[in-house]
Each structure stands twice: as structure tokens, then as C-alpha cells.
């Protein structure tokens with residue numbers, strides 16, 4: 001059994017009060033809180049190793065480079081990639097998807113298959129290309145219609161870009177099956193792993209996806225860092241994303257040749273401190289173990305679902321059979337923003353709005369939803385407080 005009280009002590013922010021009440025943080029899908037090890041790693045780097053990487057021969061720079069590359073190796077092993085050349089550091093999931101959109105060559109008439117439950121980050125980069133998007137519909141429970149998916153392929157299909165887990169519905173999509181079908185049509189698959197990566201084990205070899213994008217800040221790591229995993233043969237064929245230092249092998253006044261992978265896609269001075277601290281976040285997750293994380297978050301999901309279902313006028317949106325610890329809901333007569341404000345005054349942080357998934361709001365015919373999302377530090381007691389606050393809101397508005 002996990003000792004959650006001990007885990008909570010690793011997260012200094014959880015000792016804070018908001019509006020005079022203890023903070024109840026239920027917005028980990030937005031960004032997770034950070035344990036001491038991650039916060040300390042940032043300070044430690046600036047106090048002891050601050051130097052630019054890959055450029056200088058002095059010891060300080062060599063140390064910084066070593067720590068930066070250590071994170072890459074850790075991530076390669078964590079997601080079971082074949083080589084560190086397949087791990088590209090980006091600003092986050094959004095930049096990782098934009099990198100693929102701008103570096104793979106697309107032409108007029110190409111089609112990309114996406115789903116109704118995509119975050120804007122997995123829609124807009126493709127829309128900007130002017131290609132046609134073909135949409136996988138979802139059921140009222142919030143599950144993909146895989147039958148419809150199979151019928152979307154044709155000779156113009158260039159890519160499937162799909163989320164591993166919905167940030168609104170919590171639905172965990174069957175990526176292995178989706179990839180298998182796409183590959184039968186010789187179509188590459190990009191997986192938006194922003195939500196799944198912190199909560200379940202990701203094995204890119206087993207999934208067999210061609211690209212997998214994720215962010216550090218949702219996985220107990222710092223903001224401003226993310227990863228694009230890509231199969232080496234595909235990355236080799238892609239053009240560089242940005243031009244500048246580090247991504248080149250040789251430059252003349254008229255042309256350049258590219259550096260080898262992964263540096264070809266890492267132009268300029270990267271976010272060194274935060275990449276190094278991401279290593280501490282990965283190690284933190286490893287120290288708890290996904291088996292424990294998933295058991296705890298699934299318990300919270302079931303406990304909270306039961307509690308919320310007992311509140312008059314509250315409707316949960318997204319009831320997939322495989323869900324992350326995410327619950328979105330609406331309440332009769334109360335706007336989600338009002339619920340967010342009422343909860344805030346009780347010290348409870350939730351997200352209210354369109355959750356960067358406007359097409360999904362349209363699908364469920366609501367302008368906005370309230371979302372609670374769990375991390376390893378949440379407790380049933382916090383859910384009791386949430387439930388009580390929602391019941392009070394319901395009484396006030398009734």
C-alpha cells in the first residue's frame with residue numbers, strides 16, 4: 001500500500017492555503033505539482049553545473065552535457081525506445097506535434113485522420129497545413145468508433161494523429177489496435193501522449209507508433225520541456241524543424257549540412273536546467289511505480305465517480321470503460337465558471353472551460369465543463385470536500 005501522506009510531504013505546495021483553506025489540487029491534467037527532488041534539481045544545476053552544452057570542452061560544460069544527456073537515456077529506457085537518437089527534446093507536447101507537422105512533407109490533397117476528442121494541439125498544427133482532416137467519431141460514453149475509423153482510410157491518407165488519453169473524458173484509447181490498422185494501410189501514426197504518459201506505462205515498441213509526444217510538466221517535472229519520440233528511419237527522412245546552432249554539421253555562406261539525430265531537431269541553446277530536472281521527475285515516478293500509481297488513481301476515480309453521481313443535477317461526461325483519473329461534468333443551472341469560482345473559495349483548484357477541446361464541447365452540446373483530475377498526491381478526503389462543496393453550490397443555485 002502507498003503511504004500517500006508521506007508522498008504528499010514530497011510536494012511543498014500542498015502545504016499551502018488558498019482563501020484561508022488548505023489547498024486541494026484537483027487539476028493535475030492541466031499541470032502536476034512538483035516534488036522536492038525536481039525543484040532541488042533545478043537549483044542544483046544553476047548552483048553547480050550552469051554552462052552551455054555540446055559546445056565547450058571545459059569541465060563545467062562537460063558535466064552539464066552529461067546530465068542533459070542522462071535525461072535522454074533515462075527517457076529512452078522509460079518508454080522503451082530503441083535509441084537515444086529517437087528522443088528529441090522540445091518545449092512540450094504542442095511543440096513536438098508542430099515539429100512533425102512542419103518537418104514531414106505534406107502535399108495538397110493529403111489527408112490526416114484525427115478524432116473528435118483531440119486537444120487543439122493535435123488539430124491546429126494539421127489544419128495550418130491545409131490538409132483535409134478526417135474525423136473518427138466518438139460514442140456518448142466517450143469511446144472511439146473503431147468501425148468508422150477503419151473506413152476513413154483511402155489512397156490520400158498520410159497520417160493518423162490520435163490522443164492516447166483524452167484530457168476531458170479521460171478515455172484511454174486502444175493505441176496498439178489503432179496503429180496496427182494504420183500500418184495495414186502503410187500510414188504512420190502520431191500519438192499525443194500528453195495525458196497518458198504520467199499515468200500509465202508507455203512502451204513505444206509495443207505500441208509500434210511512429211511518433212509519441214509528451215510534456216514533462218504533467219508528469220511531476222518542470223514546464224517548458226517535452227519530448228518527441230520518433231522512429232529513427234522516419235526522423236532521418238524529415239527536414240530540420242528550425243535552423244541555428246547545434247543542429248548543423250557544417251555551414252558555409254551558401255548552405256549547410258545537418259547534424260546527426262537527435263541534434264538535427266534541437267537548434268539553439270535548449271532548456272538545460274529543466275531537461276535535467278525532468279530526469280528527477282522520471283526517477284520519482286519510477287520510485288513509486290506505475291502499478292501503484294494506477295491502482296491509487298483508479299481508486300480515486302471510482303470513489304469520486306460514485307460521490308459525484310450522487311449529487312442532484314450533476315452529469316458526468318465521459319464514461320468510457322478504460323479511463324484515467326479525470327472526471328468532467330456539468331451541473332444543471334450552474335455555469336462551469338461559477339462552479340470553478342465557488343470551489344476556488346473552498347481552496348479547491350479545478351479547471352472550468354472548454355479545456356482546449358472545443359470540438360468535443362460541440363459534440364456533447366455544452367459550452368464548457370468542469371474537470372477534476374487526480375495525481376498521485378490526492379486523497380479520498382479531498383474528494384469528500386469536493387463533493388460537499390458541490391452539494392452546497394447545488395443548494396445555493398437551486
Ligand code: C6P
Nearest residue numbers: 029030092093094119121167194215356
Ligand atoms: N492539456 C489541460 O488542461 P502542452 O501545453 O504542450 O504541455 O500540452 C498540450 C496538450 C496536448 N494534448 C493533450 C491531450 C493535452 O491535454 C494537452 C494539455 C492541458 O488539459 C492544458 S490545455
